[in-house]
Amino acid sequence: MQCERCQKRLANVHVTQYINGQKAEKHLCEQCAQEEKIKIEIPNFPIYNLNDLLGAFFNQPFIAKEEVREDVCPNCKISYGKIVHLGRMGCSECYQHFSTYLEPALRKMHGATIHRGKIPRRMGTSFRINRELSDLKHKLRQAIEKEEYEKAAEYRDSIKELEGKNKPRAGVE
Amino acid sequence: MIKKVITRAQSNWTKAEGPHHHIVISSRIRLARNLMKLGMPVFQKESDGFSVLQKVKNAVETISCEGKEKLYFYQLQEIPHLERQILLEKHLISPEHCEEGVNKGLIISEDEVISIMINEEDHLRMQAFFPGLQLDKAWELANQLDDALENELEFAFDSKKGYLTACPTNVGTGLRASVMLHLPALSLTKQVGRVLSSLGQLGFTARGLYGEGTEATGNLYQLSNQITLGQTEMDIIQNLTTLALQIVEKEESTRNWLLKENPLRIKDRVGRAYGILQNAAILTSQEALNYLSDVRMGVDMGLLKGLLEQDNLSELMVLAQPAFIQKYMGKIMDAQERDEVRARLFNKKFQKGGKYNVFQIHTTRAACSFFGWRRS
Numbered sequence: 001m002q003c004e005r006c007q008k009r010l011a012n013v014h015v016t017q018y019i020n021g022q023k024a025e026k027h028l029c030e031q032c033a034q035e036e037k038i039k040i041e042i043p044n045f046p047i048y049n050l051n052d053l054l055g056a057f058f059n060q061p062f063i064a065k066e067e068v069r070e071d072v073c074p075n076c077k078i079s080y081g082k083i084v085h086l087g088r089m090g091c092s093e094c095y096q097h098f099s100t101y102l103e104p105a106l107r108k109m110h111g112a113t114i115h116r117g118k119i120p121r122r123m124g125t126s127f128r129i130n131r132e133l134s135d136l137k138h139k140l141r142q143a144i145e146k147e148e149y150e151k152a153a154e155y156r157d158s159i160k161e162l163e164g165k166n167k168p169r170a171g172v173e
Numbered sequence: 174m175i176k177k178v179i180t181r182a183q184s185n186w187t188k189a190e191g192p193h194h195h196i197v198i199s200s201r202i203r204l205a206r207n208l209m210k211l212g213m214p215v216f217q218k219e220s221d222g223f224s225v226l227q228k229v230k231n232a233v234e235t236i237s238c239e240g241k242e243k244l245y246f247y248q249l250q251e252i253p254h255l256e257r258q259i260l261l262e263k264h265l266i267s268p269e270h271c272e273e274g275v276n277k278g279l280i281i282s283e284d285e286v287i288s289i290m291i292n293e294e295d296h297l298r299m300q301a302f303f304p305g306l307q308l309d310k311a312w313e314l315a316n317q318l319d320d321a322l323e324n325e326l327e328f329a330f331d332s333k334k335g336y337l338t339a340c341p342t343n344v345g346t347g348l349r350a351s352v353m354l355h356l357p358a359l360s361l362t363k364q365v366g367r368v369l370s371s372l373g374q375l376g377f378t379a380r381g382l383y384g385e386g387t388e389a390t391g392n393l394y395q396l397s398n399q400i401t402l403g404q405t406e407m408d409i410i411q412n413l414t415t416l417a418l419q420i421v422e423k424e425e426s427t428r429n430w431l432l433k434e435n436p437l438r439i440k441d442r443v444g445r446a447y448g449i450l451q452n453a454a455i456l457t458s459q460e461a462l463n464y465l466s467d468v469r470m471g472v473d474m475g476l477l478k479g480l481l482e483q484d485n486l487s488e489l490m491v492l493a494q495p496a497f498i499q500k501y502m503g504k505i506m507d508a509q510e511r512d513e514v515r516a517r518l519f520n521k522k523f524q525k526g527g528k529y530n531v532f533q534i535h536t537t538r539a540a541c542s543f544f545g546w547r548r549s
Contacts, residue, residue: 034509075210076212088216089337089339090213090216091212092209092329092331096331102341105341106334109400110344110402110403111400112403113334113402115331115334115346116403116405117335117346117348117404117405118316118405120323121320122327
């Protein structure tokens with residue numbers, strides 16, 4: 001194919017442009033393409049397209065109900081419909097307010113709904129002890145299942161000790 | 174301070190240091206945190222955004238006074254677009270954060286180990302970035318930074334759901350641990366797809382060089398955790414470390430196999446890549462990264478002894494990038510001009526065995542010093 005600009009050289013740069021939905025093709029040689037300053041680059045991938053995929057996670061059957069879509073967070077005034085649409089929460093309070101809709105989505109994403117990681121220091125001692133207790137009880141169950149009774153006994157003792165610590169404090173915090 | 178960051182190709186992660194740095198280029202820990210009740214960036218009112226920016230700025234100034242590494246605050250609008258792109262090329266900010274926007278901020282330490290994006294997708298995204306396989310070290314630092322900031326700021330935390338994030342895929346620990354792996358032998362033998370596709374079942378994912386939606390250039394892959402809820406930070410880090418080690422082992426044994434089975438082919442491939450980088454007159458960034466990958470493999474295998482040191486290969490990866498090269502030359506250039514300049518730069522590096530340790534730009538003298546190319 002000949003270059004449509006100089007009509008001399010071989011066209012080896014092929015440009016397809018979509019302008020207002022109209023397809024326009026250009027066939028140029030390298031030199032003419034250079035002169036027309038056609039950049040041969042890959043366009044940026046539209047990152048926000050991924051939100052659509054994420055929206056599917058939230059898309060539980062009940063979202064079809066209008067009262068769910070129009071349910072609004074009392075703090076940031078963002079509706080659940082908007083949150084599903086963009087795949088992002090409005091503010092920290094949204095998690096509390098939309099909790100019942102979110103649980104199934106979280107389970108799908110993470111396979112869990114309870115945080116087991118770091119706790120901010122301000123959460124207080126009693127919260128920390130409760131967390132440690134639930135971790136120990138979890139370990140105790142696992143040890144019993146695996147018939148590791150020595151370990152289980154250790155966990156049981158630690159649980160007793162912790163429970164002792166927790167009681168007098170429970171009323172304070 | 175930011176001037177230093179954007180005028181050097183070197184960063185903490187480009188150093189040839191840390192365990193398994195020949196395959197694990199870098200390790201990164203990112204923590205997402207949000208302030209209680211203030212609107213999150215996607216839906217944010219401008220006043221909320223401003224208030225987040227100010228609060229974080231003040232907090233960082235307070236903790237900066239308590240000794241430790243000094244942290245510098247910048248409003249992203251103050252930084253010109255080209256320089257923001259360099260920050261992106263150095264993996265110090267994300268593609269989203271590079272875009273125009275009010276109330277976006279950046280906090281960074283001089284050694285580029287710590288960077289915090291303010292008002293990206295979350296109010297804070299703090300990152301600790303190390304060369305080699307050092308996720309534990311990166312976590313230790315990020316955790317300390319988080320502790321220090323927690324004294325000054327009230328992070329949104331729920332007793333059941335953990336740290337609350339803009340996107341529910343990050344809720345819980347808010348932790349994204351990632352490693353950048355260089356896997357030329359696994360790619361060459363077409364095993365990489367199989368290895369990486371099994372990651373999904375383990376709660377991990379592989380991406381290209383610049384995160385979500387980018388492709389894998391130069392045989393570089395980013396592995397990171399997908400699950401943030403229900404596991405402890407240590408679980409996630411240990412699992413990813415184990416996984417990375419397994420992949421390192423696979424890559425190494427494949428390299429040995431290649432060397433044993435077909436040494437001539439490998440030597441040819443490495444030599445060709447070296448020759449092209451040394452002599453090409455037009456070089457796109459993609460090409461540069463791909464040939465650098467071959468050369469890096471050659472260095473690792475001891476095929477380029479005396480010709481090239483491992484030290485500055487990661488720096489060359491930064492140098493190959495479009496924004497950095499424009500800053501380097503001190504002018505805006507189109508793609509074709511960049512490819513030409515890039516080729517000349519790489520020619521120089523490789524003729525002298527790539528033995529320059531620091532690529533420092535002298536913007537005012539950029540053009541002339543380029544041709545003279547004196548070592549600082």
